[in-house]
Amino acid sequence: MNSIDQTKTTDTANLWMIGMSTMKSSMLLSLVMAIIKGVAGIFGNSYALVADALESVSDVISSLLVWLGLKYASKPPDEGHPFGHGRAEPLVTFVVVGFLILTAGVIIYQSIINIMTPHKLPAHFTLIILGIVIIAKELMYRWVIKKSNSTNSTALKADAQHHRSDAITSLSAFVGISIAIYLGPGYEAADDWAALIAAFVILYNSFMIFKPAWGEIMDEQNHSELIQKIKVCALEIEGVKDTEKCYVRKAGINYLIDLHLEVDGSISVFDGHEIAHRVEDKLKSCGWGIIYVSMHVEPVRTNVEC
The missing domain is CATH 1.20.1510.10 (Cation efflux protein transmembrane domain)
Structure with a gap:
């Protein structure tokens, strides 16, 4: 641990x-x-x-x-x-x-x-x-x-x-x-x-x-304030281009998060994995009761040739 x-x-x-x-x-x-x-x-x-x-x-x-x-x-x-x-x-x-x-x-x-x-x-x-x-x-x-x-x-x-x-x-x-x-x-x-x-x-x-x-x-999605804070927090991590989906499940006083991150599609799988871990660690340390983060990394194109 x-x-x-x-x-x-x-x-x-x-x-x-x-x-x-x-x-x-x-x-x-x-x-x-x-x-x-x-x-x-x-x-x-x-x-x-x-x-x-x-x-x-x-x-x-x-x-x-x-x-x-x-x-x-x-x-x-x-x-x-x-x-x-x-x-x-x-x-x-x-x-x-x-x-x-x-x-x-x-x-x-x-x-x-x-x-x-x-x-x-x-x-x-x-x-x-x-x-x-x-x-x-x-x-x-x-x-x-x-x-x-x-x-x-x-x-x-x-x-x-x-x-x-x-x-x-x-x-x-x-x-x-x-x-x-x-x-x-x-x-x-x-x-x-x-x-x-x-x-x-x-x-x-x-x-x-x-x-x-x-x-x-019933996992009702009524946590808009927390979702907004999660998105802002994730964007503070270097390498995160944007967030896509974010779902929150409440379990007692704690929260379980499903988050889709958007990163540069040209980086390695290893680098994308490291970025996701940094986001997870930061979310867990913010004091919002988040104990679990499931991350899905989405590649985005940053250089598009015309």
Whole structure:
């Protein structure tokens, strides 16, 4: 293994460690929030708060799955997996989406039952609990999304969306409980309508989480910014006349590149091979998460006789 590959392996390992450390903190906060909201919802007679607690429980389970997925995806390439194990990350994301949809279904079912069944008004203290939860979850969202951007992790982005989803459902519960409390008897169901709205927010966020993970599995070509940087980088290497095709595949936090180079058609095969290697080494050392480059060298005529 050359020095560039060694550096790349170290950088990748550090990014995976950041991702897994972030997930541990995320799981801990979601667990604390689930317990607080569940207890407050039960004793405060608020199903919106109980539903919010269920959403936090799904966050804990999904965060655990994401952590396990990141741990597996961080394994280095081996003989059976020469491109690494990064594709485990979007696969785990699909499982997370499944848990979110299941949670939304449970909340919708119970909300409808509660709307049709008379019950007491929620307690005032539930609003204080929700205010604290909303602030905590929004701060957690901003922290996790920052980490996901620095590591380019699809799974961390999904987990960040969980926290934003939780903040939104808590806000919805806050509004519903406020209506029920301050308008009094006859408006008890406002709390349950809030839970119902929160469930549809969860479904929408599930779709938003699913979409990029599906694109990653299907090798969707939506990396125009990275492709442009690759082309500019390649043209800085002496001997490269131009680039033709460039395809990008995302695998976890890493990228696999298929690139067609154009070089002087009159040079030797050996020289063309050397130019391709210099391009590959430079791309891997740029810090863009590129761990594999497949190069095809295209000859171009530089002197055309009329």
